[in-house]
Amino acid sequence: MRVLLAEDDDRIAADVATALSSAGYAVERVSSGKEAWFRGDTEDFDAVVLDLGLPEMDGLAVLNRWRGNDRRMPVLVLTARGSWIERVEGMDAGADDYLPKPFRMEELMARLRALIRRSAGMASPVLVNGELVLDTRQMKVTVAGVPIGLSAQEYRLLSYLMHHAGRVISQTELADHLYGQDAERDSNAIEVLIGRVRRKLGVDLIETRRGFGYLVPESS
Amino acid sequence: MRVLLAEDDDRIAADVATALSSAGYAVERVSSGKEAWFRGDTEDFDAVVLDLGLPEMDGLAVLNRWRGNDRRMPVLVLTARGSWIERVEGMDAGADDYLPKPFRMEELMARLRALIRRSAGMASPVLVNGELVLDTRQMKVTVAGVPIGLSAQEYRLLSYLMHHAGRVISQTELADHLYGQDAERDSNAIEVLIGRVRRKLGVDLIETRRGFGYLVPESS
DNA sequence: AGCCGGCTGTCAGCGTACTGTCAGGTTCGT
DNA sequence: ACGAACCTGACAGTACGCTGACAGCCGGCT
Numbered sequence A, B: 001m002r003v004l005l006a007e008d009d010d011r012i013a014a015d016v017a018t019a020l021s022s023a024g025y026a027v028e029r030v031s032s033g034k035e036a037w038f039r040g041d042t043e044d045f046d047a048v049v050l051d052l053g054l055p056e057m058d059g060l061a062v063l064n065r066w067r068g069n070d071r072r073m074p075v076l077v078l079t080a081r082g083s084w085i086e087r088v089e090g091m092d093a094g095a096d097d098y099l100p101k102p103f104r105m106e107e108l109m110a111r112l113r114a115l116i117r118r119s120a121g122m123a124s125p126v127l128v129n130g131e132l133v134l135d136t137r138q139m140k141v142t143v144a145g146v147p148i149g150l151s152a153q154e155y156r157l158l159s160y161l162m163h164h165a166g167r168v169i170s171q172t173e174l175a176d177h178l179y180g181q182d183a184e185r186d187s188n189a190i191e192v193l194i195g196r197v198r199r200k201l202g203v204d205l206i207e208t209r210r211g212f213g214y215l216v217p218e219s220s
Numbered sequence C: 001a002g003c004c005g006g007c008t009g010t011c012a013g014c015g016t017a018c019t020g021t022c023a024g025g026t027t028c029g030t
Numbered sequence D: 001a002c003g004a005a006c007c008t009g010a011c012a013g014t015a016c017g018c019t020g021a022c023a024g025c026c027g028g029c030t
Helices: A010-022 A033-042 A059-068 A084-093 A105-121 A152-163 A171-179 A189-201 B010-022 B033-042 B059-068 B084-093 B105-120 B152-163 B171-179 B189-201
Strands: A002-006 A026-030 A047-051 A075-079 A097-100 A126-129 A132-135 A140-143 A146-148 A207-209 A213-215 B002-006 B026-030 B047-051 B075-079 B097-100 B126-129 B132-135 B140-143 B146-148 B207-209 B213-215
Touching: A002 A010, A002 A033, A010 A026, A010 A047, A010 A105, A010 A171, A026 A033, A033 A047, A033 A059, A047 A059, A047 A105, A059 A075, A075 A105, A097 A105, A097 B033, A126 A152, A132 A152, A152 A171, A152 A189, A171 A189, A171 A213, B002 B010, B002 B033, B010 B026, B010 B047, B010 B105, B026 B033, B026 B171, B033 B047, B033 B059, B047 B059, B047 B105, B059 B075, B075 B105, B097 B105, B126 B152, B132 B152, B152 B171, B152 B189, B171 B189, B171 B213
Parallel strands: A002 A026, A002 A047, A047 A075, A075 A097, B002 B026, B002 B047, B047 B075, B075 B097
Antiparallel strands: A126 A132, A132 A140, A140 A146, A207 A213, B126 B132, B132 B140, B140 B146, B207 B213
């Protein structure tokens, strides 16, 4: 699941990005309206989180252009607290949902899930990959039916890999999603984490592509 | 349980708010139609008490917009004039119940309880999870048939967890539902509460997902 | 009013599990 | 064979959650 995050406030953007990635979404962040418009117009996203107060081009204008150009991906708009006028305008422009700032991260996640579910149709909350099963509701992992106790970081890492099963994920991508872009480049934290997860799950469930990254193979 | 109270008459609002909170609901009050719509559209409530004679936007319009936007929380409508027409319109707009002013507070509370029970459980007012049984009608809890005496907060916490059995609930989500959104972020009240409930019920019935939250496992 | 008991949130202390770092070893590709 | 990439065990600091004690509050009872 790819999500486009258009938000110029670094603090908020970082928080949202972290939450999204640890929920297993692949996040692409942009911080200007023009960039948002361009990316959203030329790439496919499963959803967009769009702040209205963007530099260079107003969020509403971006949205209008997308819709005018037949881009129908679900868009969740962030608005300033209490600005109902913006909401109404946004609704007319074709937004699918709204969230006033400040918001609770959980609510954003819930609404985004709802949007994606509505548009894509029933993404199961349980990821299955061969013997490996990850229940996102219970945050529980089993291998061949045997429950595995994972720590928070371990769970996030595995969740991300499983949400992108069959794709090679680089160490930097993992680090970005686990720690944010301020991750230290010189650290083997990811390697250690991979090791710990492997020890608990079984060594073969996560493969290494030396020089590129890791992946959990599809229907292993 | 969070309840949105939309009522512009300060006297009535204060009375209802008092009654609701002393019955253990977390009450959020608004006094204009626009605000009601906004809050109800962007936040999660377990129920709404909605006056029809609101400034800025008519209660019926608010309700219509909610339902049009797929907000399904139970709504109890209040109106000054017990007119038939308004009642019919209200039901058409998706109200779940209707109460003419003046009303007796007990009746409001009873109807609200009924609404919440209906929307949450539908089938039965008794939540069962293995040995653990919670009777929302009598507000009684038993474990393996043995009655457990819980305080109000303890009961609310357990009730919320059981209504969402099988899902991990974060501390902030619990705090929001127990205290409303003005909850202090830095407090271990929830942890203490969890501890007290566990001591009474048995330690294994509520699991901890360190770093994420708590859950009562399904059909444990 | 005054006393009492239960409820509830705060606080401090404690133990455990988590997590990043490091050093040294191993594997892989070329 | 050599270096880079990766793995792994050990370790220390710390974050997280649990618990007992306590004080304020409220309602009930005398």
